[in-house]
Amino acid sequence: MTSASARLLDGLLRERRVLVCCGSGGVGKTTTSAALALRAALLGRRAVVCTIDPARRLARSLGLSELGNEVVEIERERFRSAGLAPTGSLYALMLDTKRTFDALIERHASSPEARDRILANKFYQQMSTTVVGSSDYMAMEKLYELHETGDFDLIVLDTPPTKHALDFLQAPQRMTDAFDESMLAVFLKPWAEAGKKSLGFLGRALNRVVQRVDEVLGLQFVSDFADFMAAFEGMYAGFRERAQRVDALLRERFTAFAVVTSPSPLALQEASYFCDRLREFSMPLEAVVVNRVHRSTLPDGPLRTDFQHRLREEGGERILAAAFDEETPPLLRGLLEAFVDHELQAAGDQLRVENLRAGAAKGVPVVEVPHLEKDVYDLSGLQRIARCLTEGET
């Protein structure tokens, strides 16, 4: 079953042009994205992986340590020393949210003055760096930018570890909502240019309330916001149009989504949520990757199922309590404990992954990557992961 799923995933890497990997933080999403891009390169494609916040060692092994927001080619020498000879090529990029946002402002600004006014605005500066949601939006923007260059056969996007899938799927829409021109006309513009026009009753009343809101919540934030909105005028159309194109790209036939998770209860809960949301938004969910799955060390068969059944019925503690006493030598005791620990972990992982398969991921290939003894942070490690992903090798 796993190898059939792995073949399907491999097929995506051969045929598709965009692969968006989503999932919560700490599940190995960056590693998976990088391994998938590596596999595509080995298959002869020009593949780029766009990551958000890679672990330092992984970044270094990809040669990403010094550069931000620029596409870097992984040197042939690195492949050679890892014993790999890709027929395609591999590129990597570490997303810099702020710089991507600045570049977007520059592209859309109606004049250099408007650009400078926005870049210098305090609200903008905080929003573009700290606000949850802007990194989601910029990841999508970067994806579109990379796609537009036409330089790559496959773009693998490692999305920010947002808790809500919704945030990044709706990111383009939400940002344009926030800057919607019509709202400005009704609400903020008269306030920002107070006194210029006479307002209707409701407008005047709202205006007064907003001023009080301003006093109560703090003048600076709101007036910076108004100033930002005013400077933003004229950019809405461009932003909105771009957001629509990003949205269309995500729904293209050559685009696929993969949900990445680990077998921990919390991560799987979030993965199920991701799957549901992707379906709800009619996004093409084509694979689920479960990293770090512990496997029973017992051979597949009745011996294993019987023991796992016993674990469930009696619980690990009771089995161990019956298995040794004060006299038991520490080595044997440790061995029994380690074995029961491992079987409990494997049984739990397996049960939870099966639940995912039968539930939220139903009808989608689910690929398991076994728990590896060491952290993965170099090309040969990535290659090992890639083989698990695409050949079902363990």
Next chain:
Amino acid sequence: MLADLFAKRLVIVSGKGGVGKTVVSSALGLLARERGKRVLLVKMDDQGRTAQLFGTEPLSGRVSTLRDGISAINLDPVTIAADYLQRQLRVRRLVRHVVNSRLFQNWFRVSPAIKEMICLGKVLSLVEETSWWRKAPVYDLVIFDAPATGHGLGLLKLPEQASKLLLGPMRTGALAVGALLRDATRTALLLVTIPEEMPVNETIHFYEAARGLDMPLAGVVLNQAAPRRFEVDDPDALAQDLTPEVLTQAAATLFAERASEVPPEAFRAAARASCQRRALTERYASELEQAVDLPRVEVPFVFTESFGTAELERVASHLREVIAASEAAR
């Protein structure tokens, strides 16, 4: 160090997403209750985790009871803001109009700091809430399960920044929140992490920043620590020790008459995995030891199929033992 937490009014539990903050804060809540404290667990964006641990209905934006003496609330910034604005402005219909408008909601969502500041304000008011008939705080201990550290640090810096930017009642509020967060007599900050690269790096980073901000750091919990099952640390040395006799004996102990069906490799592999996992835990423990000058507590990994009330009790009883041991040592 854990025992000292129960003498505070506010414990802030901080860490990267997925490290078990909810479990640790809930377990601390149980222990505080055992000591007779009235406890309130404050969550942001709870998503049903707390309910799962206590076997109750999901939390809402209003305080609800989890067990006798343990309450919980899931902070919802929009509700708090609406309540707050209504109290301040006293023009209900217009406030509702403003709060419900798409513009307000969007502004609120993208606006830096405002909603977090409002949540911190709420935490302060929950800490200070007093019962008029008992003339005492409603909650003896508020345990605030802070959002993931990336945002959590911003949250802790917020009152200071906000007090520079804000005017009027919000400024007074921000100053009061800032004072509470720094007040080591009332507040303690507990870091939670797990033995993995990114969470440990983030904890070290958070620690350095929080120390720079003069926050009352109380300790680090290294959660999901792999238990030590063997005396030796080196997997290869362990492999040498695992003689055919030991392996046969192990198989006989657990599998009785079916022992012959068990390949020795099954035990060898499990032993190796356990040894390596422990080595990783120790590596990260020593990284923390070097970089973070705070008392540290290990909470062992709970091997289980699903994490619920029984598993929460196990974590709590482990912490109870740790506290008892440290109190005995005094």
